[in-house]
Amino acid sequence: MTVSPGKKRPRRPEAVARKRKFYRVDPYRSGGDGFSFELENEKELPSGLERISGLAETPRILFSPSAARRPRDLAPLWYAWLISDRTKAVFESVDPNGFVFAPCTVRVRKGTWDGPPYWLCQVVRVLDALDEGRSRSNIGIDDDRRKLTFGRKYHEFFGRRELVFREDLIGDAHIFRMAHDDSCEICDDDLKNACKSAGLKIYFTDVLNDR
Template sequence: MQAAENTRTASPYQVGKSRKFFEFDSSLRGGKGHGVRIANKDALRTPGLITFAPPPEKGYGFAELPEKPQLVHYPKEGKMPRDLEILHGYLIVSERLKRVFEDVDAAGFEFVDCDFTLADGSQGPQYYLADVVRVLDAIDEGASKIRIKYERDYRKNEDVKIYSFLGPTSLVFRDQVVDGAHIFRTPYADNIFCDEVLKSACKVAGVTGPHFINVEKM
């Protein structure tokens, strides 16, 4: 597992004075989607969970995995993966997209090397499981159009804040909090956000799969 500290770090990419931010996701594809499955997902799951997923105490990143994830492509289930897909709450990224992420903002990600087997039993191209591990409380709630609700966390015996992005949403980020980060998540939702630097780098690299939604009009 290749881990990165959950901190903001400087990047060689220039940040403009007027930054644009985007929600980062995998775009929908027609038909069945991708046909990649994790053959050994039961062996990888965190104790106490019924499926392989991010550890519940954080909600992101990876627990210590007992073995290497085994990705398998099943043509009947869907197409070959693009540079970016999503599975079990994680990003599946190609070698090409991993290089983009590391060049732009390596500290924002955690990667896990995977074996990838094609339907005929041959070895497929290199893919990784990845997750965004930088968490920033960067949304300016007063300047944003956002719904905030509170739900009871019975494990902690307290009410927890949750952001809801259903319906018309417009987000403003505090530049002093985002600082030099190019990708991050908020502590109050599962959504991932990035700036125009990462978006542009993906476009230049010609990667397939990423989808960017302008946060000024979600």
């Protein structure tokens, strides 16, 4: 392009920052393939696996597959997930500070387990990043004195939920639990795409179209 003397060169348009997409990790769909397992030493571990960091005893997982089917890469186990070794590798590569892991001992009812290691996993980062004014949610304060959550804010979602998050509060995090709905783990498209590229069988639901 020729620029006449005395004229300023047109400014190039500034690069538009990529807007991240966010997804809810769906452990029940991810682990809903009919493969059953149980935690053999449940009574020796924290109730509901609310905390898996620094366990005094190694979790013992008994796989009870029908035929020779192996478990998926992520399955719910109370407040934790049971994940495959390759899932752990992806999680650590994308967001090493977002998770805590506990190794498991695995056995099967007949024979010897010859598969890869399995782990208990929890998302440890909790963020209060929901844009409440732009999201579809019901916000309230727990008034049940019998509950440990008495006096705390909560979010309830009815039917289709639409969640909008403030990126300035998320920063460079790729996964987090919602501060007022800590059973809901949210990840961005970087983590989702890394899981898909690795061939992991994990389901993700778009938070703007979550039915």
